[in-house]
Amino acid sequence: MTLGESIYYYRKRSGMSQEALAERVGVSRQAVSRWELGDTTPEVGKLMALAEAFGITTDQLLSGKEPEEPSPGEGPVPN
Numbered sequence: 001m002t003l004g005e006s007i008y009y010y011r012k013r014s015g016m017s018q019e020a021l022a023e024r025v026g027v028s029r030q031a032v033s034r035w036e037l038g039d040t041t042p043e044v045g046k047l048m049a050l051a052e053a054f055g056i057t058t059d060q061l062l063s064g065k066e067p068e069e070p071s072p073g074e075g076p077v078p079n
Contacts, residue, residue: 001064001065001066002038002064003035003038003041003042003061003062003064004035004036004037004038005036006061006062006063006064007032007035007036007042007050007061008036009067010050010054010056010061010067011032011036011054013054013067014053014054014055016053018032018033018036021050021053024049024053025046025049025050025053026046026049027046047061047062
């Protein structure tokens, strides 16, 4: 998975539009589009802001690994 594909995946998983993500990260919607298409790469500060917006680590965003989806009904164990 490329960085652009990861950004797209986590944006969709978070239910955000390109415009909403752009607003949270402080860039234009076109910048988000270029990142997702792989035309450009976000600078380090923007990578950190993206990870924060998605609720993940920068390692998860940059790893290139397919994210593991939890099984239905799987989640935190209640106390």
